[in-house]
Amino acid sequence: MRLLFLLLLSATCAYAQENTRFTDARSLMITGKGLPTDPVYVRLDSIQTLPLTPAVKGLSKHSAGIAVLFETNSTYIRARWTLKNGLYYANITPIGHSGLDLYARRNGRWQWVGVGRPGDKTIQNEQVIISNMDTTLKQFLLYLPTYNQLTSLEIGVAPDALMRKPVKAAIDTTKKVVMYGSSILQGASASRPGMAYPAIISRRTGWDVVNLGFSGNGRMEFPVAELLATMPASCFVLDCIPNPSPAEIRERAYPFIKHLLTKRPEVPVLLIETVIRENGYWDQKVGEDTKLKNDAIRDAYTKLKAEGFKRLYYLPATDLVGHDHEATADGVHLSDLGFMRQAEIVLPILQKLMKKSSSK
Amino acid sequence: MRLLFLLLLSATCAYAQENTRFTDARSLMITGKGLPTDPVYVRLDSIQTLPLTPAVKGLSKHSAGIAVLFETNSTYIRARWTLKNGLYYANITPIGHSGLDLYARRNGRWQWVGVGRPGDKTIQNEQVIISNMDTTLKQFLLYLPTYNQLTSLEIGVAPDALMRKPVKAAIDTTKKVVMYGSSILQGASASRPGMAYPAIISRRTGWDVVNLGFSGNGRMEFPVAELLATMPASCFVLDCIPNPSPAEIRERAYPFIKHLLTKRPEVPVLLIETVIRENGYWDQKVGEDTKLKNDAIRDAYTKLKAEGFKRLYYLPATDLVGHDHEATADGVHLSDLGFMRQAEIVLPILQKLMKKSSSK
Numbered sequence: 001m002r003l004l005f006l007l008l009l010s011a012t013c014a015y016a017q018e019n020t021r022f023t024d025a026r027s028l029m030i031t032g033k034g035l036p037t038d039p040v041y042v043r044l045d046s047i048q049t050l051p052l053t054p055a056v057k058g059l060s061k062h063s064a065g066i067a068v069l070f071e072t073n074s075t076y077i078r079a080r081w082t083l084k085n086g087l088y089y090a091n092i093t094p095i096g097h098s099g100l101d102l103y104a105r106r107n108g109r110w111q112w113v114g115v116g117r118p119g120d121k122t123i124q125n126e127q128v129i130i131s132n133m134d135t136t137l138k139q140f141l142l143y144l145p146t147y148n149q150l151t152s153l154e155i156g157v158a159p160d161a162l163m164r165k166p167v168k169a170a171i172d173t174t175k176k177v178v179m180y181g182s183s184i185l186q187g188a189s190a191s192r193p194g195m196a197y198p199a200i201i202s203r204r205t206g207w208d209v210v211n212l213g214f215s216g217n218g219r220m221e222f223p224v225a226e227l228l229a230t231m232p233a234s235c236f237v238l239d240c241i242p243n244p245s246p247a248e249i250r251e252r253a254y255p256f257i258k259h260l261l262t263k264r265p266e267v268p269v270l271l272i273e274t275v276i277r278e279n280g281y282w283d284q285k286v287g288e289d290t291k292l293k294n295d296a297i298r299d300a301y302t303k304l305k306a307e308g309f310k311r312l313y314y315l316p317a318t319d320l321v322g323h324d325h326e327a328t329a330d331g332v333h334l335s336d337l338g339f340m341r342q343a344e345i346v347l348p349i350l351q352k353l354m355k356k357s358s359s360k
Numbered sequence: 361m362r363l364l365f366l367l368l369l370s371a372t373c374a375y376a377q378e379n380t381r382f383t384d385a386r387s388l389m390i391t392g393k394g395l396p397t398d399p400v401y402v403r404l405d406s407i408q409t410l411p412l413t414p415a416v417k418g419l420s421k422h423s424a425g426i427a428v429l430f431e432t433n434s435t436y437i438r439a440r441w442t443l444k445n446g447l448y449y450a451n452i453t454p455i456g457h458s459g460l461d462l463y464a465r466r467n468g469r470w471q472w473v474g475v476g477r478p479g480d481k482t483i484q485n486e487q488v489i490i491s492n493m494d495t496t497l498k499q500f501l502l503y504l505p506t507y508n509q510l511t512s513l514e515i516g517v518a519p520d521a522l523m524r525k526p527v528k529a530a531i532d533t534t535k536k537v538v539m540y541g542s543s544i545l546q547g548a549s550a551s552r553p554g555m556a557y558p559a560i561i562s563r564r565t566g567w568d569v570v571n572l573g574f575s576g577n578g579r580m581e582f583p584v585a586e587l588l589a590t591m592p593a594s595c596f597v598l599d600c601i602p603n604p605s606p607a608e609i610r611e612r613a614y615p616f617i618k619h620l621l622t623k624r625p626e627v628p629v630l631l632i633e634t635v636i637r638e639n640g641y642w643d644q645k646v647g648e649d650t651k652l653k654n655d656a657i658r659d660a661y662t663k664l665k666a667e668g669f670k671r672l673y674y675l676p677a678t679d680l681v682g683h684d685h686e687a688t689a690d691g692v693h694l695s696d697l698g699f700m701r702q703a704e705i706v707l708p709i710l711q712k713l714m715k716k717s718s719s720k
Binding site for chain 1: 455491494560
């Protein structure tokens with residue numbers, strides 16, 4: 001009898017799965033974008049990146065920080081997603097660089113639900129993310145891959161379930177925090193896309209946090225400042241000190257930041273020092289280089305403050321990731337432990353800055 | 361002049377690297393082992409696993425929790441390591457499953473130094489882990505891969521550097537904590553081998569913590585209890601509730617634990633409930649199953665306590681990984697954030713139990 005019941009149950013599930021109704025995610029609500037783009041799953045499109053370096057052009061196609069919001073009462077959620085590349089990173093989980101990460105709203109908070117696991121260098125992926133839920137209507141937030149380009153995404157629900165854009169979205173796209181920076185910001189080495197620190201801050205606040213982290217880049221080329229200044233930001237965060245050399249920071253930081261402050265006087269700008277590279281406590285060259293970078297950005301800050309720019313703020317790296325030296329996956333890139341620590345340091349500062357923003 | 365200097369420096373480095381002196385790690389100090397084995401980098405050898413299941417036989421070859429201790433004054437450390445398999449895990453970084461993780465002693469603590477990054481499914485790996493150190497004599501601790509079998513390891517230092525077993529090792533192999541459990545214990549999804557929670561506890565205390573986590577297993581088969589009872593443990597930790605079914609726990613936990621308590625009356629035994637599966641807050645079947653498992657192990661504990669076993673202790677899962685639902689990579693396996701939280705809960709309990717242990 002029990003076997004028969006299990007067989008029937010399994011047949012019912014298979015039937016339900018076969019009849020899954022898929023919705024193209026482009027018809028749902030998309031968050032985490034500084035400007036509209038074509039196609040939608042890139043952070044910057046080809047027209048926006050025209051004056052940028054080839055490296056940033058490529059990296060801007062990664063879907064880091066972009067998320068889909070929807071409401072459904074389905075008991076299960078599936079996803080079909082297509083990636084541009086089959087990738088390998090020694091320091092990032094495949095779920096992080098090429099997977100999906102689902103949250104749902106419960107008791108006024110975003111709570112983690114499930115992940116979509118990519119196959120090994122698999123371009124076409126399909127996964128059940130969660131099953132056996134109750135049939136109350138819930139709002140969901142699905143983060144896209146941090147280090148890969150997404151070319152299509154369909155979200156599947158039970159055939160008779162409601163599936164729509166949220167009636168009252170818990171992410172407010174009129175409150176954008178635009179963050180510009182390095183691989184760390186982009187999300188290496190978060191265990192899943194939702195653990196990059198911009199994503200954590202977005203969930204905690206309901207702000208639409210835009211992730212413009214560019215692995216190995218974020219070197220403050222002036223055309224990037226010109227592009228950022230066109231975005232409807234309530235606050236800018238420049239966490240872009242890890243990659244430029246001390247000389248590049250001395251040359252570029254001042255005009256870059258001054259452009260933002262001048263073009264967007266209503267918008268606070270937060271500068272963040274580069275996190276201390278953990279191997280720099282042992283490798284004397286790395287340690288010295290990190291110090292020179294932070295000296296250079298601090299000098300740019302001091303000069304601009306002396307010129308009277310009131311909405312410029314500065315966060316030293318001192319406490320960013322704690323003091324136990326355990327917060328990175330590889331000495332540079334934050335693990336979830338590091339991201340949680342950095343989010344908890346940056347979040348209360350941003351809460352103050354968002355109150356000072358005249359761009360709301 | 362500066363260019364000439366850099367060229368000379370780079371030539372000197374290349375020269376130094378060419379002349380790296382490699383030491384077979386088997387001649388150094390090996391920690392994290394319950395019993396001696398042949399070969400040395402496995403957790404249990406073929407003779408010890410004779411009565412165990414094929415799955416545990418295979419998994420026992422993974423080098424989880426095993427670490428090499430050595431002292432050197434070299435300015436750099438290289439490693440050559442050979443793996444049995446080229447692997448893919450969606451939820452673990454390659455550094456975690458197949459890489460190396462180096463710490464050194466500073467100011468009476470273990471501090472992170474660097475990682476050895478494996479290539480994509482690369483069997484033979486060679487990497488510089490750290491460079492440009494000063495030439496003071498330091499003690500190092502190198503963790504081996506958590507989810508792969510290591511078949512050879514050589515550690516390379518500068519040709520004129522000292523390289524030896526530590527004269528006074530900062531891990532005390534006479535204080536063994538033997539931990540038995542699941543994939544979580546084994547180290548999925550630590551970002552690097554040193555972030556599995558047994559490794560964190562070992563660094564903080566100087567105890568030799570033995571990792572007998574078996575992915576998808578740790579199902580309390582009776583021969584495992586017989587094997588554990590032969591190990592020179594000062595304390596046993598049974599974190600093995602995630603994988604057996606509620607029925608298996610009801611059948612196996614009582615005789616398994618009773619055997620340990622009876623054979624080794626001097627050794628405290630800590631039972632840990634299964635961590636709440638994060639998807640179980642949404643997937644009603646998973647949530648119910650987790651509850652039934654913890655009910656079953658709690659009943660075994662209560663029965664044994666009623667029989668008068670004083671050295672049996674119980675840790676509920678309630679606070680193990682915090683309450684923000686963010687501590688896993690995939691709903692089951694702890695990220696570094698989860699491991700740090702679990703280590704901080706388990707560590708003070710073990711400190712009390714180690715004081716009660718008569719096996720020192």
